[in-house]
Amino acid sequence: MALDMPQDRKATRARVSKLEHTDSGLFIQWRDGHSSQFPSIWLLSSCSCAACGSSESAVRHIKLTEMPARPVIVDAILDVDTDTVSIDWGEGHMSRYKTDWLRGHCLSPAERKYRRPRPASWGGEIAGNLPYMDYATVAGDDDAHLCFLETLRDAGFVILRDAPKERERTEEVAALVGKLRLTNYGIFELEAKPNPEIVGDMAVPLELHTDEPYRIEPPAITFFHVLAQSNHGGDSTLADGVRIAEILRDRDPDAFELLCRVPARFHRTLREGRAFEYHAPIFARDGDGQIRGIRLLDRGMGPVDAPLKDVEPFYDAVRKLLEIIYAGEARITVKLQPGEMLVFNNQRLMHGRTGFDPSASRRHVRSCHVDLDEFHSRLRVAYRVRNREEAWMVLGCGASSA
Numbered sequence: 001m002a003l004d005m006p007q008d009r010k011a012t013r014a015r016v017s018k019l020e021h022t023d024s025g026l027f028i029q030w031r032d033g034h035s036s037q038f039p040s041i042w043l044l045s046s047c048s049c050a051a052c053g054s055s056e057s058a059v060r061h062i063k064l065t066e067m068p069a070r071p072v073i074v075d076a077i078l079d080v081d082t083d084t085v086s087i088d089w090g091e092g093h094m095s096r097y098k099t100d101w102l103r104g105h106c107l108s109p110a111e112r113k114y115r116r117p118r119p120a121s122w123g124g125e126i127a128g129n130l131p132y133m134d135y136a137t138v139a140g141d142d143d144a145h146l147c148f149l150e151t152l153r154d155a156g157f158v159i160l161r162d163a164p165k166e167r168e169r170t171e172e173v174a175a176l177v178g179k180l181r182l183t184n185y186g187i188f189e190l191e192a193k194p195n196p197e198i199v200g201d202m203a204v205p206l207e208l209h210t211d212e213p214y215r216i217e218p219p220a221i222t223f224f225h226v227l228a229q230s231n232h233g234g235d236s237t238l239a240d241g242v243r244i245a246e247i248l249r250d251r252d253p254d255a256f257e258l259l260c261r262v263p264a265r266f267h268r269t270l271r272e273g274r275a276f277e278y279h280a281p282i283f284a285r286d287g288d289g290q291i292r293g294i295r296l297l298d299r300g301m302g303p304v305d306a307p308l309k310d311v312e313p314f315y316d317a318v319r320k321l322l323e324i325i326y327a328g329e330a331r332i333t334v335k336l337q338p339g340e341m342l343v344f345n346n347q348r349l350m351h352g353r354t355g356f357d358p359s360a361s362r363r364h365v366r367s368c369h370v371d372l373d374e375f376h377s378r379l380r381v382a383y384r385v386r387n388r389e390e391a392w393m394v395l396g397c398g399a400s401s402a
């Protein structure tokens, strides 16, 4: 959800038409008709005057326990020239808040909902209209770069065209999102290998899945840098985990609820001497019930560790989910070309590929990851330098159940 809005509406949102205070809080009526209430402890604990310090830098000179639990507002003053509200706490202590900051942090249900991106789920209908973007434009133009980040947030993926074809430049392209998160796999070379340990290194078809759900924090923004492509198969498949979840929720709400609640066991043991395991529900939701992520690797699920009453219903629910996925509902297929880079959120999208014939032509894809933290940071900074309100969006989407 982009929060683009005309400048005049933007200005109205942050314009105060009435300011009132009681001992215990602040009330603001905005020019667009909305109203906000801010409890005094919320205001005082957000104060960033020189004496209080800044929570954004974590250089704080006062602790919550040193503040009164219900601080009393002596006065509240609006300065229309600087769009600033000042709160006088007495004894010379003044807090100042920009009006757009107050509006951007309004505690009303409507504004809290407004700050949360609602991913528009997609299915097969986007097949003819995939989010392709030109690498040189995204790399060379700040607005195109922001559009790339927003598309990645809203659709969950972007395909960059005409990216560098050189093997050693994968990291440079990934830097469009942020610094790499390296795991034991490093930058992974996906190709048919003579003695493969994982199926990614084989030529077999792969059903839709998310990568590495056996980690506490699975890889998030994932890059498939295509260096060589098979002429005999090797097409990529993608599906939006949010749409898959919606399909299951509509058809079998109980199965969906169960897969949001009962942790599945994901594990992976490697010859190099590593044994990963994590238990988490397949679907993650936020506090508002919004689906925010998926983790699912059907081939890598161990026996569920759940109360007996949940065990058979769990397997029934997973079966229903997999039937939807295997049937190809909401799935798209795309043949990536050498020099293209598929960038996707592995905590939202599922991916797979058709089988290929490695003896007929070579297929080589390099894969690496960037954390959601890095991605969200890039978005926030891009909005901040443009003085845009989206800087205060709550970008919590992901597969983590915390």
Ligand SMILES: [Fe+2]
Pocket (backbone or CB within 6 Å): 200, 209, 210, 211, 351
């Ligand atoms: Fe994968």
